[in-house]
Amino acid sequence: MSKIDHSLFAADKYALEKEHGQCPECGSKLIMRNSKAGPFLGCSSYPDCDFIRPLVSHETQQIKVLDDSPCPECGNPLVVKNGRYGMFIGCTGYPECHYIAHDEKEPDQEILPACPKCKKGQLVARSNKFGKTFYSCNSYPSCKYTLNYKPVEHACPQCQWPIMMRKQMANSVVLQCPQKSCSHKITQSE
Incomplete structure (x- = not known):
């Protein structure tokens, strides 16, 4: 087995740290750090100094x-x-x-039922960061009611919750109560 000269790695690491300069707040070295959002430059005396700088600037x-x-x-x-x-x-x-x-016109949005939780807002269709549609109250953040399936104004026959969710199955449509304690289902044929 060959020996590895660790002094070369230490010299490269020092060269990288030296390239990034000094922290403008405390004068310590800036070093490359990683987070779930990607790499950035941070102060080497963290947590005493919390200075950070993005590696890529997005100027307009x-x-x-x-x-x-x-x-x-x-x-x-x-x-x-x-x-x-x-x-x-x-x-x-x-x-x-x-x-x-904004140059794109919003399509005529279908009117959805009122929010059954706060009874003040209206349920609206929204998209998550992956493009999947979900339905939530437009009074967010005061009301955080959300559904993964399209709400239908139909009272649940079992628990009397004012809306149900419409789920498309292979050969039928199922209305399901969104209340976890109930989850009552009604099967409808198309």
Whole structure:
């Protein structure tokens, strides 16, 4: 078995640490750290100093100012920008004005039942980060009621909960009570 010269690894590690500079808050070395969001530079005297800096900066660049298009919120001209998630049209008055133009029209949303938990909000369809649709109360965060299946305004015959969930099966539709203590099912044919 051959011997490994560990002094080479130590020299490389020192060179990497030296490249990152010093912490602007306490003067300690900045070192590369990892988190579930990815690598970043952090102060070597953590937890006494909690300075961090992202490795990649996502600066927004202005492409073209649209002088003939005023912002509907503040009246400043709009601008075409290239940001972290691609090109968009925003207000030149940022950060005071946060207006961003959305070119896609929202489809006519189906009216869903009222929230049975808080009785103040309305259930609305939303998408999670993977694109899957779920249904929740529009009074979030004061009401955190959610469903994974489409709500139907039909009282449960067993527990009288005002809504049921519509589940599509292979050859039928099942209405199921969303209450875990009940879970009553009604099978309907299509």
